[in-house]
Amino acid sequence: MNRRDFLKVGAAVLAGGSIARGSKAADLDIAILDGWVIDPESNTDTWLNVGVRSGEIVVLTKKPIVANKMLFASGCIVCPGFIDILAHGMDIENNRYQAMDGVTTVFELESGAEDVDAWYAERRGKRILNYGASAGHLHARRSVFPDEQDFEHKEATAEQIAQMAAHLERNLKAGAVAVGMAIEYCPGASREEVLEMFRLAAKYGASVHVHLRYGNMQPPGTAMEGLQDVLDYASQTKAALHVVHVPSMGLGNTRKLIEMIAAKQKAKMDITGDAYPYTAFATGISSAVFEEGWQQRFGIDYGDLQWAATGERLTKETFEKYRAQGGTVIAHAIPEDAVKAAMASPSLMVGSDGALTNGVGHPRSAGTFARLMGRYVREQKTVSLKQAVRKVTLMPARRLERRVPAMRQRGRIRIGCKADITVFDPFAIKDNATYQHPDRFSSGVKHLLVNGVAVVEDYRLLDGIFPGQPIRARVEKG
Ligand SMILES: [Zn+2]
Known part of the structure; x- marks a missing residue:
C-alpha cells in the first residue's frame, strides 16, 4: 500500500457516518475505492466507489464505503473484466x-x-x-x-x-x-x-x-x-x-x-x-495453411517464419524438417x-x-x-x-x-451484474510477452475480480483460487 492509498483508508474509515445507503460495513465483501469507472453500456465515465457482495456489483457511489476487503484504485481505470x-x-x-x-x-x-x-x-x-x-x-x-x-x-x-x-x-x-x-x-x-x-x-x-x-x-x-x-x-x-x-x-x-x-x-x-x-499469425506448420504456394498466398518467404519453440527464423531446409515433425510456427505476415x-x-x-x-x-x-x-x-x-x-x-x-x-450479466459495471472487474493503471499497462519470450506476464493490472473474488491483488496473481464459472447456453433435454 502506498502513502496515498494509506490516506484513503483513513478517509474511508473516518467517513463511516456517511456510508452509502444499503452498504453497512459488514454487508460488502469487497470495495474498490477511488477508481475511475468506465462502463460502455451506461456511458459511465467518472470517479466512483464500487461495492461487491455475493459475487455481484451492489453499490456504485461517490460516497465513501467500507467492506471486508478494501481494494484501492486511485489513478486506475475500473472497468468490466x-x-x-x-x-x-x-x-x-x-x-x-x-x-x-x-x-x-x-x-x-x-x-x-x-x-x-x-x-x-x-x-x-x-x-x-x-x-x-x-x-x-x-x-x-x-x-x-x-x-x-x-x-x-x-x-x-x-x-x-x-x-x-x-x-x-x-x-x-x-x-x-x-x-x-x-x-x-x-x-x-x-x-x-x-x-x-x-x-x-x-x-x-x-x-x-x-x-x-x-x-x-x-x-x-x-x-x-x-x-x-x-x-x-x-x-x-x-x-x-x-x-x-x-x-x-x-x-x-x-x-x-x-x-x-x-x-x-x-x-x-x-x-x-x-x-x-x-x-504475425501463428498456426500448426503441418496444417493445410502451409500447403504448396503459401509464399505467394501470404506474400512472405521462409525467413518470415519463426519456429515458436526456439525463436529461430526458418529456411527451406528447416521448414521441411518442422513441417514433417509438426508444431507451432509464427508467420510475420x-x-x-x-x-x-x-x-x-x-x-x-x-x-x-x-x-x-x-x-x-x-x-x-x-x-x-x-x-x-x-x-x-x-x-x-x-x-x-x-x-x-x-x-x-x-x-x-x-x-x-x-x-x-x-x-x-457480464461485460458491464452495473448494479446486479456479476462482479467481473478489471482495475488497471492506464499509464503503466504494458504487454511484456515477445516472440522470443511469449511467457511473460503483462504489467499494469492492479486488481482483478472474477465473480466477486479477487484473483489479482495489488499487481500480484493470487494462486490456488478458482472462482471461474461455466458460461453456457441453456441445456436441452433429449
Ligand atoms: Zn483461425
Whole structure:
C-alpha cells in the first residue's frame, strides 16, 4: 500500500457516518475505492466507489464505503473484466497469463469443443477465469474422417454431412455457446457442408465463429472472396456471423475486409468480427495453411517464419524438417497498418487467438489486452480508451447474450451484474510477452475480480483460487 492509498483508508474509515445507503460495513465483501469507472453500456465515465457482495456489483457511489476487503484504485481505470472472445488456451497455465492481462472470461469459439458436456465437466471448479466453448465443426468433421488427409481434403457425402450436423446438434443441445468453423483447415468442406452447419446454427440462435476459407493476397482465394463466401451462407440461413482474426485473414487487404463488415453492419446484418494486436499469425506448420504456394498466398518467404519453440527464423531446409515433425510456427505476415485499422475500427472486437503450452507459443496469448491498452491506446493513440474498453467488454457480451443469457450479466459495471472487474493503471499497462519470450506476464493490472473474488491483488496473481464459472447456453433435454 502506498502513502496515498494509506490516506484513503483513513478517509474511508473516518467517513463511516456517511456510508452509502444499503452498504453497512459488514454487508460488502469487497470495495474498490477511488477508481475511475468506465462502463460502455451506461456511458459511465467518472470517479466512483464500487461495492461487491455475493459475487455481484451492489453499490456504485461517490460516497465513501467500507467492506471486508478494501481494494484501492486511485489513478486506475475500473472497468468490466475483459472478455476474450477468441481464446484457445483454456487451462490453468493460460488462465494465469490471461488474468495478468486483465481477462476475466475466456471463450474457445473458433475450434470449439468436441464433447461440450465433457468439456465443461472437466473444468468445473478448477479454473481461475470464466470459460465457455462452441460446438466445433472441425471436431465433427474429424469424427467422420479420422484420417488426417481425408479430414483435410475429402468431400463429404450427404450422409457424412448429416453425421456432422448430428454431432454439432448434440453439442448445441448440451449448451454450446456458439458454432465454430475453421474452413481453411479443411479445404475439402463443400459449400453444402458449410451451409448445413450455418442452418443448424440459425436453428439454435447460435452465432457462427468462422475462420474464412481463404486469406490469399492475390486471386483466386482472396480474403474478400472468403468473406463473401460466408456472407452468402449467413444471408441464406439468417445465422449470425462472427469473423475471427480479421487482419490475419486480410493481411494487406484488411481495410477492405473491415469496410465490407462495416457496410453489412450498417445494413443491419448480424455480423461481427475480431482481431489481435500483432503483426504475425501463428498456426500448426503441418496444417493445410502451409500447403504448396503459401509464399505467394501470404506474400512472405521462409525467413518470415519463426519456429515458436526456439525463436529461430526458418529456411527451406528447416521448414521441411518442422513441417514433417509438426508444431507451432509464427508467420510475420500482417502489415502494421492492418493491425492499426482493426484496433481503431468500431466494427471489430479484440480477441487473442492465443494459447501457450509450457510457455511456448505466440505472445498474443499473454499480452493481447495490455497491448491494446498500452501500445494502441496510450502510446499510439490509435483508439480511445473508452472505445478500446467497449471492444473487449460490452461488444463480446452482446455478441453472445442472445443465446447465452448469462452474458447479459457480464461485460458491464452495473448494479446486479456479476462482479467481473478489471482495475488497471492506464499509464503503466504494458504487454511484456515477445516472440522470443511469449511467457511473460503483462504489467499494469492492479486488481482483478472474477465473480466477486479477487484473483489479482495489488499487481500480484493470487494462486490456488478458482472462482471461474461455466458460461453456457441453456441445456436441452433429449
Ligand atoms: Zn483461425
